Amino acid sequence: MNKGFRAGVRAGLPFALAGGLLATSFGVLAIDVGMPGWTAVLMSAIVFAGSAQIAALGILGAGGGLGAALGAAALMNSRFLPIGLAFAPSLPGRPLSRAAQAQTVVDVSLVVAEDGKGGFDRGLLFGSTAIQYMTWVSGTAVGVLGGSILGDPEALGLDAIYPAFFVALLVGELRNDRAKGVAAAGALIALVLVPIAPPGIPVLAASAATLIGLRRREAEAT
Amino acid sequence: MSTATALTLVGGCAVITAVIKSTGPVALGGRELPPWFASIVAMMAPALFAALAVTQALADGRQLELGADTAGVTLAGVAVWRGASMVTAVLVAAVTTAALRAV
Numbered sequence: 001m002n003k004g005f006r007a008g009v010r011a012g013l014p015f016a017l018a019g020g021l022l023a024t025s026f027g028v029l030a031i032d033v034g035m036p037g038w039t040a041v042l043m044s045a046i047v048f049a050g051s052a053q054i055a056a057l058g059i060l061g062a063g064g065g066l067g068a069a070l071g072a073a074a075l076m077n078s079r080f081l082p083i084g085l086a087f088a089p090s091l092p093g094r095p096l097s098r099a100a101q102a103q104t105v106v107d108v109s110l111v112v113a114e115d116g117k118g119g120f121d122r123g124l125l126f127g128s129t130a131i132q133y134m135t136w137v138s139g140t141a142v143g144v145l146g147g148s149i150l151g152d153p154e155a156l157g158l159d160a161i162y163p164a165f166f167v168a169l170l171v172g173e174l175r176n177d178r179a180k181g182v183a184a185a186g187a188l189i190a191l192v193l194v195p196i197a198p199p200g201i202p203v204l205a206a207s208a209a210t211l212i213g214l215r216r217r218e219a220e221a222t
Numbered sequence: 223m224s225t226a227t228a229l230t231l232v233g234g235c236a237v238i239t240a241v242i243k244s245t246g247p248v249a250l251g252g253r254e255l256p257p258w259f260a261s262i263v264a265m266m267a268p269a270l271f272a273a274l275a276v277t278q279a280l281a282d283g284r285q286l287e288l289g290a291d292t293a294g295v296t297l298a299g300v301a302v303w304r305g306a307s308m309v310t311a312v313l314v315a316a317v318t319t320a321a322l323r324a325v
Contacts, residue, residue, distance in 0.1 A: 014308040014309060015308060017308070017309045018308045018309050018311075018312045021309075021312055021313075021316075022312070033223065034223045035223050035228050036223070036225050036228050039225065039228035039229055039232055040228075042229075042232055043231070043235065043236075046232065046236040047236050047239050048239070049235075049239045051274070051278075052235060052238075052239060053235065056231060056235055060223060060227075060231065066227060066234070069231055070231070070234045070235065070238060073234075073235045074238045074242065077238065077239050077242045077243075078242065079270055079274075080242045080243045080246075081242060081245055081246060082246075082270075083266060083270070084242070084243055084244070084245055084246025084247055085246040085250060086246070086262075086263040087246065087247060088246045088247045088249070088250035089250070089252075089253065089254070089255050089259070091247045091251050092251065092252055093251070093252070095248045095251070098244070098247040098248055098252070099240075099244035099247065099248050102243045102244045102246070102248070103240060103243055103244070105243060107270070107271070107274070110266055110267040110270070111267050117260075118261070118263060118264065154323065155323055155324070157291065157294055157315065157317060157318065157319030157320035157321075157323065158316055159319070160279075160290075160291040160294040160295050160298070160312075160315040160316050160318070160319040161312045161315060162278050163274075163275050163276075163278035163279035163295045163315070164294065164295045164299075164311055164312045164314070164316075165308070165311075165312055166271045166275035166278060167271075167275045167279075167295055167298055167299040167302065167311070168298065168299075168302045168308045168311040168312070169267070169271045169308075170267075170268065170271040170272050170275055170299075171302040171303055172302070173267045173271060174268065178265065179268040180268075182268045182269050182272075183269065183271070184272070186269035186272040186273045187272040187273060187276045189273065190272070190276055190277050191277075191280065191286065194277060194281045194284060194285075194286055195284050195285070195286065196284075197284075198284075199277070199281065199283065199284075202273060202277055203270060203273040206269050206270060206272070207266065207270060208269075209268075209272075209273075210262045210263075210265035210266055210269050211262065214258060214261050214262055
């Protein structure tokens, strides 16, 4: 586990650096919408979920209510229901221990913590998340403290960092035809749902694309 | 934003996130799952990352729109495709977007 942890830290570093930039943009955004700086850093420390934090803040910043902001965060995080199912067999122990381990699962874990046998390695998971957690919290602090110097987050193009992060993750995953087909289907499902479902649901629904790929592969095998 | 509002938001988001992340592992943890399960798990990353990328780049609430950030993100994708690192890619996206907005 110790060896896996160190390997995880190394594997997680590039994502952690990019995540740090993203966290900085979150810190700038928080100051921009009038959130007390220390509560933004606290949010990164105990919520540790980029898209949900940004979505919740966006709602409050646009004059929405607290309930709407919390609902947006829940919807944005709903993809962690299928992701949690994916990790379930790899997280042993009593329910409380499994719940605690589950907190370390982030989007990047899907690629970094893979064990090559259809499951996930806990050392890699904990190591890669540890380094991402450090840059996430410290990056937020940088954004909070430097926000007034940095200026308007939109003018700096900081809102492009988050989608670019996922595009970069995606390109690394397009290793075979099945993955390409699933990615195309996932993107299509999400885009079709954007105008008719609240943010977060399109991404959750896109997880159904994993089934399309499965059925097609089974059909090819028979 | 008042400190009380901010703290309620932070606490609420923390609880919601913890519950959502725990659900799968608590409900299923330790159980052997059938072979097809691994096949689905392997496709989780391409499906979700594609959906996250297009929604973050193209959606503003329930509106779909092309903007300077769309161009920046596309260029970042090309950069990664040609071997650029993750950090280079996000910087390409931010710089391109900022430059397009400045003109």
